[in-house]
Amino acid sequence: MKSLVIVESPTKIKTLKKYLPAEYVIDSSMGHIRDLPANAKEVPKKFKGEEWANLGVNTEKDFEPIYVIPRGKKKVIKRLKKELKNSDELILATDEDREGEAISWHLTELLKPDVPVKRMVFREITEEAIKEALNHFRDIDMNLVNAQEARRIIDRLAGYTISPLLWKKIAPGLSAGRVQSVAVRFMVERERERMKFRSARYWDLKAQLHKENDEYIFDADLTHLDGKRLASGKDFDEHTGKLKKPKKVVLLDDKSASELRDNLDKAEWKVSEVKKNRKKRNPSPAFITSTLQQEANRKLNFSAKRTMGVAQKLYENGYITYMRTDSARLSGQAINAARNAVKDEYGEEYLFDRPRNYGGQKAAQEAHEAIRPAGSYFRKPEEAGLRGDQFKLYDLIWKRTIATQMAKAELEFTNVTIEAKANGKVAEFRTSGKRIVFPGFFRAYVEGSDDPDAALENQEKFLPELKEGEEVVEEGIEPISHETKPPARYTEATLVKELEKRGVGRPSTYASIISTVQNRGYVEAEGKTLVPTFTAFAVTELLEKNLHDLVDSDFTSEMEAKLDKIARGELNTNDYLSEYYKGEKGLKAKVDEQEDEIDPKEARHLDLPLENLNGIKVFVGRYGPYIKKEMNGEELSTSIPDSWKPSDITVEKLEELIKAEQEGPKSIGEHPETGDPIFVLNGRYGPYVQLGEVTEDNKKPERASLLKGMKPGEVDVDLALRLLELPRPLGKHPETDKVVRAGVGRYGPFVVHDGTFASLKKSDSVLDVELDRALELLEQKKNKSSRKSNVIKELGDHPEEGKKVRVMTGRYGPYIKFGKTNISLPDDFDPEDVTMDIAMQLIAEKAK
DNA sequence: CAGTGAGCGAGCTTCCGCTTGACTT
Numbered sequence: 001m002k003s004l005v006i007v008e009s010p011t012k013i014k015t016l017k018k019y020l021p022a023e024y025v026i027d028s029s030m031g032h033i034r035d036l037p038a039n040a041k042e043v044p045k046k047f048k049g050e051e052w053a054n055l056g057v058n059t060e061k062d063f064e065p066i067y068v069i070p071r072g073k074k075k076v077i078k079r080l081k082k083e084l085k086n087s088d089e090l091i092l093a094t095d096e097d098r099e100g101e102a103i104s105w106h107l108t109e110l111l112k113p114d115v116p117v118k119r120m121v122f123r124e125i126t127e128e129a130i131k132e133a134l135n136h137f138r139d140i141d142m143n144l145v146n147a148q149e150a151r152r153i154i155d156r157l158a159g160y161t162i163s164p165l166l167w168k169k170i171a172p173g174l175s176a177g178r179v180q181s182v183a184v185r186f187m188v189e190r191e192r193e194r195m196k197f198r199s200a201r202y203w204d205l206k207a208q209l210h211k212e213n214d215e216y217i218f219d220a221d222l223t224h225l226d227g228k229r230l231a232s233g234k235d236f237d238e239h240t241g242k243l244k245k246p247k248k249v250v251l252l253d254d255k256s257a258s259e260l261r262d263n264l265d266k267a268e269w270k271v272s273e274v275k276k277n278r279k280k281r282n283p284s285p286a287f288i289t290s291t292l293q294q295e296a297n298r299k300l301n302f303s304a305k306r307t308m309g310v311a312q313k314l315y316e317n318g319y320i321t322y323m324r325t326d327s328a329r330l331s332g333q334a335i336n337a338a339r340n341a342v343k344d345e346y347g348e349e350y351l352f353d354r355p356r357n358y359g360g361q362k363a364a365q366e367a368h369e370a371i372r373p374a375g376s377y378f379r380k381p382e383e384a385g386l387r388g389d390q391f392k393l394y395d396l397i398w399k400r401t402i403a404t405q406m407a408k409a410e411l412e413f414t415n416v417t418i419e420a421k422a423n424g425k426v427a428e429f430r431t432s433g434k435r436i437v438f439p440g441f442f443r444a445y446v447e448g449s450d451d452p453d454a455a456l457e458n459q460e461k462f463l464p465e466l467k468e469g470e471e472v473v474e475e476g477i478e479p480i481s482h483e484t485k486p487p488a489r490y491t492e493a494t495l496v497k498e499l500e501k502r503g504v505g506r507p508s509t510y511a512s513i514i515s516t517v518q519n520r521g522y523v524e525a526e527g528k529t530l531v532p533t534f535t536a537f538a539v540t541e542l543l544e545k546n547l548h549d550l551v552d553s554d555f556t557s558e559m560e561a562k563l564d565k566i567a568r569g570e571l572n573t574n575d576y577l578s579e580y581y582k583g584e585k586g587l588k589a590k591v592d593e594q595e596d597e598i599d600p601k602e603a604r605h606l607d608l609p610l611e612n613l614n615g616i617k618v619f620v621g622r623y624g625p626y627i628k629k630e631m632n633g634e635e636l637s638t639s640i641p642d643s644w645k646p647s648d649i650t651v652e653k654l655e656e657l658i659k660a661e662q663e664g665p666k667s668i669g670e671h672p673e674t675g676d677p678i679f680v681l682n683g684r685y686g687p688y689v690q691l692g693e694v695t696e697d698n699k700k701p702e703r704a705s706l707l708k709g710m711k712p713g714e715v716d717v718d719l720a721l722r723l724l725e726l727p728r729p730l731g732k733h734p735e736t737d738k739v740v741r742a743g744v745g746r747y748g749p750f751v752v753h754d755g756t757f758a759s760l761k762k763s764d765s766v767l768d769v770e771l772d773r774a775l776e777l778l779e780q781k782k783n784k785s786s787r788k789s790n791v792i793k794e795l796g797d798h799p800e801e802g803k804k805v806r807v808m809t810g811r812y813g814p815y816i817k818f819g820k821t822n823i824s825l826p827d828d829f830d831p832e833d834v835t836m837d838i839a840m841q842l843i844a845e846k847a848k
Numbered sequence: 849c850a851g852t853g854a855g856c857g858a859g860c861t862t863c864c865g866c867t868t869g870a871c872t873t
Binding site: 008009010011028029030031032033035036038039040054072075094095097098099100102103148151152154155156157158159160161162163164166167172173174175176177178179180312324505506508509512513516520604619621622623626628637638639661681682688690703705808815817822824 | 849850851862865866867
């Protein structure tokens with residue numbers, strides 16, 4: 001009897017083969033195999049023209065979805081169909097979650113098997129788990145499939161109904177969705193907080209103290225003055241920068257802090273209280289997708305995308321378990337392996353007295369276990385034979401997993417209060433010590449730190465043994481100034497953490513959410529931080545005002561609750577979708593109404609959380625953000641510079657822009673001979689320099705673009721003149737006596753002679769290039785063009801395989817041709833610099 | 849080429865969640 005087993009991921013096949021009977025054929029669906037049509041092109045002909053065709057869902061007939069096979073999936077289906085013909089039964093072994101159940105159902109719909117169909121589920125690929133699964137087949141759970149379909153349709157209805165509203169009201173190509181719009185709003189809200197933030201300054205004192213007859217100096221900070229608490233950061237209102245409860249605290253400024261210091265210099269210092277307490281710490285749970293992305297971002301500086309790429313490689317090569325999971329559960333095998341590793345590495349005393357498992361409670365959709373080293377023996381990072389990113393990430397996963405089975409860390413905290421009395425005033429200082437009584441899991445893993453040894457030291461803070469009533473000696477006191485800081489912008493790590501916490505998005509999508517919001521122009525990455533754009537503000541404002549559900553993370557949790565009901569058979573999909581989409585309060589009616597009511601001009605106007613904009617209005621427009629102000633009946637408008645972020649905006653800065661616009665461009669200097677003013681301006685094609693003003697008799701002043709990498713602010717008269725000089729004569733060609741020039745064209749800097757152009761190399765500068773170099777480039781070009789077709793360079797025969805190796809130029813850039821294989825050249829290579837050695841290396845990499 | 853923000857209008861843009869390898873010069 002032959003069985004066809006279908007799983008989701010091809011990488012599972014190899015392992016699964018070990019535990020299934022030999023006559024079983026295993027293949028994979030590679031994820032979903034059918035979906036709603038993505039665009040008009042994918043909609044089947046017979047539905048075109050229907051009002052709902054673009055949605056791919058028949059909103060007029062029970063929300064019947066149209067399913068199509070995406071382009072790339074046809075091949076998979078063909079192969080599966082062929083294999084099914086030779087099988088006596090079909091076993092569907094897709095993941096045990098909502099999406100997996102749906103994939104199984106789509107498979108039966110598409111393959112139309114006439115042999116028995118069985119549904120098989122397992123959570124780990126071990127012998128026992130597979131045996132167990134083979135003995136407990138079940139049927140496809142149609143309720144669960146319905147829940148997935150409802151989820152899919154809700155997302156489609158929301159996304160494809162609301163996005164077009166944004167195209168009409170704000171800008172074409174924008175998008176809205178249950179997940180992305182919430183993510184964008186998080187960032188916009190944080191940016192608003194930053195705009196409203198008013199910083200505050202306060203002072204305290206730091207005293208350097210030591211015991212008598214002991215040289216060790218420790219610091220203590222002033223906390224109370226005559227029994228009243230000293231103001232610190234949390235006492236200030238974020239939006240006003242003022243104290244929340246001024247009567248409850250003492251606020252020191254520059255002057256009063258210095259005075260107090262002088263006063264206390266003659267004081268008596270005495271320990272008034274010593275408190276000790278011990279605390280135990282538990283290790284963090286094993287990694288799930290979101291925590292792995294966060295920690296890799298913090299410790300290794302990886303983006304979410306990079307982390308997932310590296311994890312995928314580790315998974316494929318059998319180093320770790322599946323990397324897209326929301327369960328921190330460890331299998332019995334994993335716990336054993338981790339405990340063995342702890343014993344080996346750190347000894348019995350570091351082992352927790354019993355197996356520890358965090359994933360016991362039910363996660364949202366538990367199809368996989370935690371991300372951990374694969375197998376029943378955890379290879380040590382050093383012996384795994386990994387390099388680079390893969391080593392770093394495996395090391396992180398290994399340590400985190402091991403730590404879960406390690407003993408608790410025990411810390412001892414000492415809090416000491418010291419009183420200083422002078423001139424009838426009592427100042428209270430505090431200091432604290434921290435000692436690791438037993439490091440426990442700290443030995444392997446400290447969250448947020450990449451070096452456990454260094455982190456261990458940071459965890460400790462030494463304090464000499466002090467007794468109540470003991471006198472101490474003061475060595476110096478200094479006033480310290482502090483400033484309150486605005487809330488930090490999101491990073492990839494903190495955004496993923498927030499999304500995960502609110503149940504928005506799935507492990508397989510965290511990384512792509514970040515790309516989506518960037519691609520739509522809602523967010524720009526600035527180093528590690530994610531900065532929302534002005535467009536993000538406009539879109540979020542529109543959604544908050546008119547379609548509040550969509551930007552509320554509760555929408556997802558409410559949806560999940562309904563989907564759970566559908567999955568339990570307590571709610572009908574059609575009822576749920578009708579309620580959401582149809583009727584007076586439904587989405588359709590709401591969007592239709594807003595299409596009439598929202599004024600595009602008003603939608604593009606930003607309602608920034610700034611007080612008194614002094615009549616200045618901020619808009620997003622076709623060419624980016626701009627401002628408008630009415631002055632003396634005249635409307636002045638000007639762009640906001642590209643580099644500005646929303647939270648950079650202050651009324652003062654906007655006034656400056658308006659003033660600059662009123663005064664017109666300022667020249668950077670004058671032409672040394674003619675005396676004409678020189679301007680650096682910004683145009684449609686980027687920054688440029690201009691000689692002279694635009695007047696009636698000088699309609700086309702001389703202009704020249706800045707070269708790549710030049711900064712407008714750094715251009716002086718000398719540089720401007722050299723730019724205006726282009727194309728620049730370099731001298732005469734020794735053979736033809738014709739002039740050779742250097743200039744900049746559409747495809748970059750070039751030299752030209754007698755109608756023949758040659759591009760400059762990256763290392764050449766068009767401002768400095770000399771005649772000799774130009775002749776050299778022209779000569780190379782001449783040789784090249786005499787050669788046939790698109791060959792840039794012949795490298796000769798491959799020393800091992802004998803076939804010819806050439807560097808070619810193609811439609812998508814330069815590539816290496818080797819027999820029938822083509823390898824495109826990585827961006828950082830100059831085709832001219834490619835040698836046989838480099839080519840061989842690239843060929844070898846490709847073969848791998 | 850060169851600071852804009854008005855309007856004309858065919859056909860297009862867009863969602864979330866599973867999953868990798870196949871492109872083309």
